[in-house]
Amino acid sequence: MEFTTNDVINTINGIFFHDFVVYALLLTGVIFTLCTGFGQYRALTHGVEVTRGKYDKKDDPGAISHFQALSAALSATIGLGNIAGVALAIALGGPGAVFWMWVIGLLGMALKMTEVTQSMLSRDLSDPDNPHGGPMYVVDSLFKKAGGRFGATIGGIFCITxxxxxxxxxxxxxxxxxAAVTTQYFDVPGLSEMENNNGFNPETFAIGIALAIIVGIVIIGGIKRIGSVAGKLVPFMCGLYLIAGIIVLLMNITAIPEIIMDIFKYGLGFGDASAGGAFIGGTFGYAMMWGIKRALFSSEAGQGSAPVAHAAAKCEEPVREGIVAGLGPFVDTLIVCTVTALIILATGAWNRSAETTFADDAPVSLTLDGAAWTLSTPALPHKNEEAKNTNLVG
Structure with missing residues:
Protein backbone atom coordinates (compact mmCIF):
# COMPACT_ATOMS: atom_id res chain seq x y z
CA MET A 1 0.00 0.00 0.00
CA GLU A 2 1.33 3.43 -0.96
CA PHE A 3 1.10 6.32 1.46
CA THR A 4 1.11 9.91 0.30
CA THR A 5 2.11 12.96 2.31
CA ASN A 6 -1.56 13.73 2.88
CA ASP A 7 -2.10 10.24 4.32
CA VAL A 8 0.66 10.78 6.86
CA ILE A 9 -0.59 14.27 7.77
CA ASN A 10 -4.18 13.06 8.13
CA THR A 11 -3.05 10.20 10.38
CA ILE A 12 -1.07 12.52 12.64
CA ASN A 13 -3.92 15.03 12.67
CA GLY A 14 -6.37 12.28 13.60
CA ILE A 15 -4.26 11.39 16.63
CA PHE A 16 -3.36 14.82 17.98
CA PHE A 17 -6.62 16.55 17.03
CA HIS A 18 -8.91 13.67 17.94
CA ASP A 19 -12.38 14.43 19.26
CA PHE A 20 -11.25 13.38 22.74
CA VAL A 21 -8.58 16.11 22.69
CA VAL A 22 -11.23 18.65 21.73
CA TYR A 23 -13.54 17.51 24.52
CA ALA A 24 -10.65 17.61 27.01
CA LEU A 25 -9.84 21.22 26.10
CA LEU A 26 -13.52 22.13 26.28
CA LEU A 27 -13.86 20.55 29.73
CA THR A 28 -10.65 22.20 30.90
CA GLY A 29 -11.98 25.57 29.79
CA VAL A 30 -15.16 24.99 31.78
CA ILE A 31 -13.19 23.98 34.89
CA PHE A 32 -10.88 27.01 34.69
CA THR A 33 -13.86 29.30 34.14
CA LEU A 34 -15.64 27.98 37.23
CA CYS A 35 -12.51 27.84 39.41
CA THR A 36 -11.64 31.46 38.62
CA GLY A 37 -15.22 32.61 39.15
CA PHE A 38 -15.56 33.65 35.50
CA GLY A 39 -12.40 35.71 35.96
CA GLN A 40 -11.76 36.13 32.24
CA TYR A 41 -14.97 38.17 31.96
CA ARG A 42 -14.78 40.06 35.25
CA ALA A 43 -11.23 41.21 34.50
CA LEU A 44 -11.87 42.09 30.85
CA THR A 45 -11.73 45.86 31.34
CA HIS A 46 -8.71 45.47 33.63
CA GLY A 47 -6.94 43.60 30.84
CA VAL A 48 -7.61 46.47 28.45
CA GLU A 49 -6.20 48.95 30.96
CA VAL A 50 -3.07 46.84 31.44
CA THR A 51 -2.61 46.57 27.69
CA ARG A 52 -2.84 50.33 27.36
CA GLY A 53 0.05 50.65 29.83
CA LYS A 54 -1.81 51.99 32.84
CA TYR A 55 0.12 49.79 35.28
CA ASP A 56 3.50 49.75 33.51
CA LYS A 57 6.65 50.10 35.63
CA LYS A 58 10.07 50.77 34.15
CA ASP A 59 11.84 48.41 36.54
CA ASP A 60 9.59 45.41 35.81
CA PRO A 61 11.50 42.43 34.33
CA GLY A 62 10.86 41.87 30.64
CA ALA A 63 11.74 42.96 27.12
CA ILE A 64 8.49 44.13 25.52
CA SER A 65 5.27 45.85 26.56
CA HIS A 66 1.97 44.12 27.30
CA PHE A 67 0.54 45.40 24.03
CA GLN A 68 3.51 44.12 22.03
CA ALA A 69 3.27 40.72 23.71
CA LEU A 70 -0.44 40.50 22.92
CA SER A 71 0.21 41.61 19.33
CA ALA A 72 2.95 39.00 18.94
CA ALA A 73 0.57 36.30 20.18
CA LEU A 74 -2.24 37.56 17.93
CA SER A 75 0.09 37.63 14.92
CA ALA A 76 0.16 33.84 15.14
CA THR A 77 -3.62 33.47 15.41
CA ILE A 78 -5.13 36.12 13.15
CA GLY A 79 -4.82 34.99 9.55
CA LEU A 80 -6.18 32.28 7.28
CA GLY A 81 -7.79 30.53 10.23
CA ASN A 82 -10.08 33.52 10.63
CA ILE A 83 -11.10 33.40 6.97
CA ALA A 84 -10.73 29.98 5.37
CA GLY A 85 -11.10 28.22 8.73
CA VAL A 86 -14.41 29.92 9.45
CA ALA A 87 -15.62 29.23 5.92
CA LEU A 88 -14.72 25.56 6.32
CA ALA A 89 -16.50 25.35 9.68
CA ILE A 90 -19.69 26.80 8.18
CA ALA A 91 -19.39 24.61 5.09
CA LEU A 92 -19.16 21.45 7.17
CA GLY A 93 -21.25 22.41 10.20
CA GLY A 94 -23.64 25.05 8.94
CA PRO A 95 -24.57 28.29 10.75
CA GLY A 96 -24.61 26.43 14.07
CA ALA A 97 -20.83 26.07 13.92
CA VAL A 98 -20.58 29.80 14.62
CA PHE A 99 -22.41 29.34 17.93
CA TRP A 100 -19.87 26.78 19.09
CA MET A 101 -17.05 29.00 17.90
CA TRP A 102 -18.40 31.62 20.29
CA VAL A 103 -18.60 29.07 23.12
CA ILE A 104 -15.00 27.96 22.70
CA GLY A 105 -13.98 31.59 22.28
CA LEU A 106 -15.40 32.40 25.71
CA LEU A 107 -13.89 29.29 27.29
CA GLY A 108 -10.66 29.80 25.36
CA MET A 109 -10.18 33.06 27.23
CA ALA A 110 -9.95 31.04 30.44
CA LEU A 111 -7.51 28.59 28.85
CA LYS A 112 -5.24 31.40 27.64
CA MET A 113 -5.44 33.27 30.93
CA THR A 114 -4.52 30.19 32.94
CA GLU A 115 -1.74 28.85 30.73
CA VAL A 116 -0.03 32.24 30.49
CA THR A 117 -0.36 32.87 34.23
CA GLN A 118 1.24 29.50 34.98
CA SER A 119 3.98 30.20 32.45
CA MET A 120 4.73 33.60 34.01
CA LEU A 121 5.13 31.90 37.40
CA SER A 122 7.76 29.57 35.96
CA ARG A 123 9.61 31.85 33.54
CA ASP A 124 13.40 32.15 33.63
CA LEU A 125 14.42 35.58 34.96
CA SER A 126 18.18 34.95 35.11
CA ASP A 127 18.41 37.79 32.58
CA PRO A 128 15.67 40.26 33.63
CA ASP A 129 15.94 42.16 30.35
CA ASN A 130 15.49 39.02 28.26
CA PRO A 131 13.30 36.51 30.14
CA HIS A 132 12.21 33.16 28.73
CA GLY A 133 9.15 31.09 29.44
CA GLY A 134 6.54 28.73 28.12
CA PRO A 135 5.00 25.33 28.85
CA MET A 136 8.45 23.69 28.66
CA TYR A 137 9.58 25.73 31.66
CA VAL A 138 6.37 24.90 33.52
CA VAL A 139 6.83 21.16 33.02
CA ASP A 140 10.52 21.30 33.85
CA SER A 141 10.00 23.22 37.10
CA LEU A 142 7.11 20.95 38.10
CA PHE A 143 9.08 17.71 37.81
CA LYS A 144 12.38 19.19 38.94
CA LYS A 145 11.06 19.22 42.49
CA ALA A 146 10.55 15.46 42.27
CA GLY A 147 14.04 14.94 40.85
CA GLY A 148 15.12 13.40 37.58
CA ARG A 149 15.14 14.65 34.01
CA PHE A 150 11.60 13.68 33.08
CA GLY A 151 10.38 17.29 33.04
CA ALA A 152 13.25 18.42 30.82
CA THR A 153 12.55 15.55 28.41
CA ILE A 154 8.84 16.37 28.14
CA GLY A 155 9.70 20.06 27.77
CA GLY A 156 12.11 19.25 24.96
CA ILE A 157 9.48 17.18 23.15
CA PHE A 158 7.04 20.07 23.47
CA CYS A 159 9.60 22.47 21.98
CA ILE A 160 10.11 20.20 18.98
CA THR A 161 6.38 19.82 18.33
CA ALA A 179 2.43 32.54 -3.37
CA ALA A 180 -0.36 30.45 -4.89
CA VAL A 181 -2.89 33.29 -5.04
CA THR A 182 -0.29 35.66 -6.48
CA THR A 183 0.84 33.25 -9.20
CA GLN A 184 -2.70 32.22 -10.09
CA TYR A 185 -4.27 35.63 -10.54
CA PHE A 186 -1.26 37.86 -11.23
CA ASP A 187 1.84 37.71 -13.39
CA VAL A 188 5.24 38.37 -11.84
CA PRO A 189 7.22 40.28 -14.52
CA GLY A 190 10.07 38.26 -15.97
CA LEU A 191 9.12 35.02 -14.22
CA SER A 192 5.71 34.12 -15.62
CA GLU A 193 7.17 32.67 -18.83
CA MET A 194 9.82 30.54 -17.10
CA GLU A 195 7.56 27.84 -15.66
CA ASN A 196 8.58 24.40 -16.95
CA ASN A 197 6.93 21.01 -17.22
CA ASN A 198 8.74 19.62 -14.17
CA GLY A 199 6.48 21.50 -11.80
CA PHE A 200 9.05 24.17 -10.91
CA ASN A 201 7.39 27.56 -10.70
CA PRO A 202 9.91 30.42 -10.44
CA GLU A 203 7.14 32.81 -9.41
CA THR A 204 6.29 30.73 -6.34
CA PHE A 205 9.98 30.27 -5.56
CA ALA A 206 10.68 34.02 -5.78
CA ILE A 207 7.73 34.92 -3.57
CA GLY A 208 8.78 32.33 -1.00
CA ILE A 209 12.34 33.70 -0.92
CA ALA A 210 11.04 37.26 -0.56
CA LEU A 211 8.80 36.29 2.35
CA ALA A 212 11.64 34.37 4.01
CA ILE A 213 13.95 37.39 3.78
CA ILE A 214 11.35 39.77 5.23
CA VAL A 215 10.50 37.42 8.10
CA GLY A 216 14.19 36.67 8.68
CA ILE A 217 15.03 40.35 9.08
CA VAL A 218 12.39 40.61 11.80
CA ILE A 219 13.31 37.39 13.62
CA ILE A 220 17.05 38.12 13.67
CA GLY A 221 16.28 41.22 15.71
CA GLY A 222 15.02 39.05 18.55
CA ILE A 223 11.87 39.35 20.63
CA LYS A 224 12.15 43.13 20.89
CA ARG A 225 12.00 43.58 17.12
CA ILE A 226 9.29 40.93 16.79
CA GLY A 227 7.22 42.73 19.42
CA SER A 228 7.82 46.11 17.81
CA VAL A 229 6.85 44.96 14.31
CA ALA A 230 3.85 42.96 15.55
CA GLY A 231 2.70 45.92 17.62
CA LYS A 232 2.45 47.98 14.43
CA LEU A 233 1.32 45.43 11.83
CA VAL A 234 -1.28 43.47 13.81
CA PRO A 235 -3.51 46.44 14.74
CA PHE A 236 -3.26 47.72 11.15
CA MET A 237 -4.17 44.45 9.41
CA CYS A 238 -6.84 43.61 11.97
CA GLY A 239 -8.37 47.08 11.82
CA LEU A 240 -8.34 47.15 8.02
CA TYR A 241 -10.05 43.76 7.83
CA LEU A 242 -12.70 44.73 10.37
CA ILE A 243 -13.45 48.02 8.58
CA ALA A 244 -13.88 46.20 5.27
CA GLY A 245 -16.01 43.54 6.94
CA ILE A 246 -18.26 46.06 8.67
CA ILE A 247 -18.84 47.84 5.36
CA VAL A 248 -20.00 44.56 3.81
CA LEU A 249 -22.26 43.86 6.79
CA LEU A 250 -23.80 47.32 6.58
CA MET A 251 -24.63 46.62 2.94
CA ASN A 252 -26.45 43.47 4.09
CA ILE A 253 -27.77 44.80 7.39
CA THR A 254 -31.31 43.52 6.83
CA ALA A 255 -30.10 39.92 6.78
CA ILE A 256 -28.26 40.10 10.12
CA PRO A 257 -31.23 39.44 12.50
CA GLU A 258 -32.23 36.27 10.67
CA ILE A 259 -28.61 35.12 10.53
CA ILE A 260 -28.22 35.54 14.30
CA MET A 261 -31.38 33.49 14.84
CA ASP A 262 -30.07 30.75 12.53
CA ILE A 263 -26.76 30.64 14.40
CA PHE A 264 -28.49 29.93 17.71
CA LYS A 265 -31.16 27.70 16.18
CA TYR A 266 -28.75 25.40 14.36
CA GLY A 267 -26.13 25.64 17.10
CA LEU A 268 -28.58 24.33 19.71
CA GLY A 269 -29.88 21.63 17.38
CA PHE A 270 -33.30 23.12 16.63
CA GLY A 271 -32.66 23.85 12.96
CA ASP A 272 -33.98 21.78 10.07
CA ALA A 273 -30.89 20.18 8.55
CA SER A 274 -32.78 18.96 5.49
CA ALA A 275 -33.93 22.48 4.77
CA GLY A 276 -30.41 23.90 5.06
CA GLY A 277 -28.85 21.66 2.48
CA ALA A 278 -25.99 24.04 1.84
CA PHE A 279 -23.62 22.49 4.32
CA ILE A 280 -22.26 18.99 4.36
CA GLY A 281 -22.96 18.02 7.96
CA GLY A 282 -26.19 19.83 8.64
CA THR A 283 -26.45 18.22 12.07
CA PHE A 284 -25.97 19.35 15.65
CA GLY A 285 -22.89 17.14 16.05
CA TYR A 286 -21.19 18.54 12.97
CA ALA A 287 -21.99 22.10 13.97
CA MET A 288 -20.59 21.58 17.46
CA MET A 289 -17.43 19.71 16.50
CA TRP A 290 -16.42 21.87 13.55
CA GLY A 291 -17.18 25.08 15.39
CA ILE A 292 -15.03 24.01 18.34
CA LYS A 293 -12.17 22.70 16.18
CA ARG A 294 -11.96 25.82 14.02
CA ALA A 295 -12.10 28.11 17.06
CA LEU A 296 -9.35 26.15 18.83
CA PHE A 297 -7.21 26.18 15.69
CA SER A 298 -7.73 29.89 15.15
CA SER A 299 -7.21 31.09 18.73
CA GLU A 300 -4.54 28.48 19.65
CA ALA A 301 -6.12 28.30 23.12
CA GLY A 302 -4.47 25.50 25.07
CA GLN A 303 -1.80 24.97 22.43
CA GLY A 304 0.99 26.56 24.45
CA SER A 305 2.24 29.07 21.89
CA ALA A 306 0.93 32.23 23.57
CA PRO A 307 2.88 31.72 26.85
CA VAL A 308 6.14 31.87 24.88
CA ALA A 309 5.30 35.34 23.54
CA HIS A 310 3.85 36.68 26.78
CA ALA A 311 6.84 35.46 28.81
CA ALA A 312 8.86 38.36 27.37
CA ALA A 313 6.41 40.99 28.64
CA LYS A 314 7.57 43.55 31.20
CA CYS A 315 5.50 42.41 34.15
CA GLU A 316 5.98 41.30 37.74
CA GLU A 317 2.38 40.15 38.27
CA PRO A 318 1.78 36.75 36.56
CA VAL A 319 -2.00 36.97 36.81
CA ARG A 320 -1.98 40.42 35.24
CA GLU A 321 -0.24 39.12 32.12
CA GLY A 322 -2.60 36.14 32.09
CA ILE A 323 -5.55 38.52 31.96
CA VAL A 324 -3.94 40.32 29.01
CA ALA A 325 -3.48 36.99 27.24
CA GLY A 326 -7.18 36.25 27.76
CA LEU A 327 -7.95 39.12 25.40
CA GLY A 328 -6.43 37.07 22.56
CA PRO A 329 -9.35 34.66 21.98
CA PHE A 330 -11.75 37.57 22.51
CA VAL A 331 -10.22 39.52 19.63
CA ASP A 332 -9.44 36.53 17.43
CA THR A 333 -12.59 34.44 17.80
CA LEU A 334 -15.33 36.67 19.16
CA ILE A 335 -14.53 39.66 16.95
CA VAL A 336 -12.55 38.76 13.81
CA CYS A 337 -14.00 35.26 13.28
CA THR A 338 -17.50 36.58 13.99
CA VAL A 339 -17.18 39.28 11.33
CA THR A 340 -16.03 36.66 8.82
CA ALA A 341 -18.89 34.33 9.72
CA LEU A 342 -21.53 37.05 9.46
CA ILE A 343 -20.20 38.10 6.06
CA ILE A 344 -20.35 34.54 4.76
CA LEU A 345 -23.85 33.97 6.13
CA ALA A 346 -25.34 37.40 5.38
CA THR A 347 -24.14 37.53 1.78
CA GLY A 348 -25.30 33.98 1.08
CA ALA A 349 -21.79 32.95 0.01
CA TRP A 350 -22.08 29.81 2.15
CA ASN A 351 -25.19 28.54 0.37
CA ARG A 352 -23.37 26.99 -2.59
CA SER A 353 -23.01 23.29 -1.93
CA ALA A 354 -20.28 23.92 0.63
CA GLU A 355 -18.21 25.99 -1.76
CA THR A 356 -15.03 27.38 -0.28
CA THR A 357 -11.93 29.01 -1.67
CA PHE A 358 -8.40 27.72 -1.95
CA ALA A 359 -5.59 28.83 -4.17
CA ASP A 360 -3.91 27.78 -7.41
CA ASP A 361 -4.87 24.28 -8.56
CA ALA A 362 -6.42 23.32 -5.22
CA PRO A 363 -10.12 22.35 -5.33
CA VAL A 364 -12.60 24.87 -4.06
CA SER A 365 -16.05 23.48 -4.80
CA LEU A 366 -16.74 20.50 -2.55
CA THR A 367 -19.90 18.47 -3.07
CA LEU A 368 -20.97 15.03 -1.93
CA ASP A 369 -22.57 12.86 -4.60
CA GLY A 370 -23.44 9.48 -3.15
CA ALA A 371 -20.20 8.06 -1.80
CA ALA A 372 -17.91 10.18 -3.98
CA TRP A 373 -16.48 13.62 -3.36
CA THR A 374 -16.42 15.98 -6.35
CA LEU A 375 -13.89 18.81 -6.38
CA SER A 376 -13.53 21.63 -8.89
CA THR A 377 -11.76 24.97 -9.25
CA PRO A 378 -13.40 28.35 -8.54
CA ALA A 379 -15.32 30.47 -11.00
CA LEU A 380 -12.88 33.35 -10.52
CA PRO A 381 -10.88 35.08 -13.27
CA HIS A 382 -7.61 33.24 -13.88
CA LYS A 383 -4.59 34.69 -15.60
CA ASN A 384 -4.94 32.19 -18.45
CA GLU A 385 -7.69 30.15 -20.05
CA GLU A 386 -5.92 26.85 -19.41
CA ALA A 387 -6.17 27.31 -15.65
CA LYS A 388 -9.80 28.34 -15.98
CA ASN A 389 -10.74 25.03 -17.58
CA THR A 390 -8.87 22.90 -15.06
CA ASN A 391 -11.02 20.54 -13.00
CA LEU A 392 -10.11 18.00 -10.36
CA VAL A 393 -12.53 15.17 -9.72
CA GLY A 394 -12.01 12.64 -6.94
Missing part, protein backbone atom coordinates in the same frame (compact mmCIF):
# COMPACT_ATOMS: atom_id res chain seq x y z
CA UNK A 162 5.80 23.57 18.76
CA UNK A 163 8.57 24.36 16.26
CA UNK A 164 7.12 21.89 13.75
CA UNK A 165 3.66 23.38 14.25
CA UNK A 166 4.96 26.92 13.79
CA UNK A 167 6.93 26.04 10.65
CA UNK A 168 4.14 24.10 8.97
CA UNK A 169 0.77 25.49 10.01
CA UNK A 170 2.09 28.86 11.10
CA UNK A 171 4.41 29.68 8.20
CA UNK A 172 4.42 27.23 5.29
CA UNK A 173 0.63 27.19 4.98
CA UNK A 174 0.41 30.99 5.02
CA UNK A 175 3.33 31.45 2.61
CA UNK A 176 1.98 28.82 0.22
CA UNK A 177 -1.35 30.60 -0.02
CA UNK A 178 0.26 33.99 -0.61
Missing amino acids: LILSAITGGNMFQAWNV
